[in-house]
Amino acid sequence: MQLDTEKISSYTDRFINGIVDYSPRLISAFLILFIGLWLISLLNKLAQNIMTKRNLEPTLTTFLANILIWVLRVLLFVIFISQLGVETSSFVAILGAAGLAIGLSLQGSLSNFAGGVLIILFKPFKVGDTIEAQAEVAKVLEIQIFTTKLITASNQIVYIPNGILSNNKIKNFSQNNTRRADIIVKINYDTDIKLAKEKLMEVMKNHPKVLRTPAPALIVNDLTDTGINLVLRPWSKNENFGEMSSDVLEFSLRELEKLEVTPFAKVNT
Template sequence: MKTLEISSLSQYIREFVKILIDYSPKLISAFLILFIGLYAIRIINRLVKKIMVQRELDPTLSKFLADILLWILRVLLFVTFISKLGIETSSFVAILGAAGLAVGLSLQGSLSNFAGGMLIILFKPFRVGDTIEAQGVVGTVTEIQIFVTKLISANNQTILIPNGILSNGIITNFSVAGMRRIDLVFSLSYDTDIKLAKEMVMQVMENHPLVLKNPEPIVMVKALTDNAIHLAIRPWTNNENFGIVSSDILQDCKTAFDNAGIVIQPFVRDNPK
C-alpha cells in the first residue's frame, strides 16, 4: 500500500514538473512583459506630462489626460499579460463590458458629473484662482476635479459643486475682466440738495486710492420714490479690492453726509391697503 502511494506521488510530481517545464516559457515571458510594460508606462507617462508642460497646456487638463492615458495603458498591458498566460481574453473582455454597462447604469449621476468635468476642462468657463458665482454660492476656485469643483468662500468654507449641474447652469466669472463695478445705493431725504450730495460722493470716490480712474466712477439719481431719493454710487476697483472698497465708500459717504447735515432716509414700509 505504501509502495503504491509513493509511486502515485512520484507520478504526480513528474507530471507537475513536466507541466511546469512546458508552461514556464509562457510564464516567464508573461511576467517579463508585465515588468517591462509597467516600466515603459511610467516612462511614457512622464514623457507625456513633460510634453504637455512644454506646450503650456492647462494644468488640470494635463493631469486629466495623463491619468486617462495611464489607465488605458494599464488595461492594455493587463489584457496582454493574461493573453500571454494562455487565458482566453474574449470572454474576459465580454465580462468587463457587461460589468462596465452595469456600473454605468448605476452611476448615471457620476457619469453626468464626469462629462461636466470634461466640458469645464476643455472649454474653460473658469480657471483655478477665479472667483465665480454658481448654484447660488460665491467662492474662489481652488481645484477642478473630474467629478466636482472645489470653491473656497469668503468666510473660508469649502464648497463642492458637482460638475454636472455646474456645467449646465449659469456661471458668473468675476475674474475674467480683472475688475468689478461696485453698485451701492443711498436713500436720501427729499430735503437733500441732490447736486451737493452727488459732488460729495464723487469727492469720496476720487479720494479713495483703490477706486479706478478708468472706467470713471459714476453717481446718479436712480429713482424718486414716495419716501426718498435713491442715489446710485458706482465705483470700479480691482477684484481683490472689491470688499474693502465697498465698505470704505459706504463709511466715507455716511461720514460726509453727516458732516453736511444730509439725512439718510430710513426704509419706510408701505402701509397695507
C-alpha cells in the first residue's frame, strides 16, 4: 500500500493553516482567562477589605466574598468559551434553568440566608449577647449563614433558623449596659405596710451591686384576696444581674420573716 503523499501534504497544510488561523483567538482566550482570574482575585481581596472596614460580621464577609468570586468565575468562563468560538446562548439558557430549579428547591434555605443577612446588617443582636427568642433564653455563640447558634444557661446548644429568627420577636438583654429586675413579694393585710416597704428599700439600697442611678423603686402592684403584692425594682449592670436579683430576693424574704410575715415571692426579668 502506497501512501498518498499529496493528500498527506494537503491535510498537513490545512492543519497548520487552521492552527495559524485559530491561534490568535486561542491566545486571546487564554489571556482573557489568566488576566480575568487575576482580576477576580484582586477584586475579591478588595471587597473583603471594604466589608471588614465597614465592620460586617466575619461570617457574612466570607460568604459574600465567596458568592462574588464564583459569580465572576462563571461570567469569565462564559466569556472564555465565547472567545474560543463556542456558541454560548444554549449554555446560558441551561445555566439559567438550572439556577431557577436550584432556587425553587432551596426556598427555605434562601429564606434563612436572607434572614441571616438581615440579622448581620441590622444587628438586633451580636455574638456574645444574651437574647430571648423562640421561647429560648440563651447566649449567642455564632451567627451562621442559615442558622444562629446559641448556648443556654444549662449548657445546651440551640440552633434557630435565621428566617424564623428575623421575622419574630427578639428580646435582647445585653444591648443596654444596665438591667432592671421586677421582684414581686406578697405580704398579709395585717402587716405594717409602711415598715415593710422601709425594710425592703433598705435591702436594695444596702446591696453593693444595686445601682444608685437609676434609683431602686418599690410600688404596690396589686391587692389580691390573699394579700398585697409589692414590686421591688432594683437596677444593676448586666454582668451582675443574676447575683443581684437573687440576693435581693433572699434578703427581702429574711426581712419579711422578721416582721412575722408569710411571704410569697416571684422574680420577673
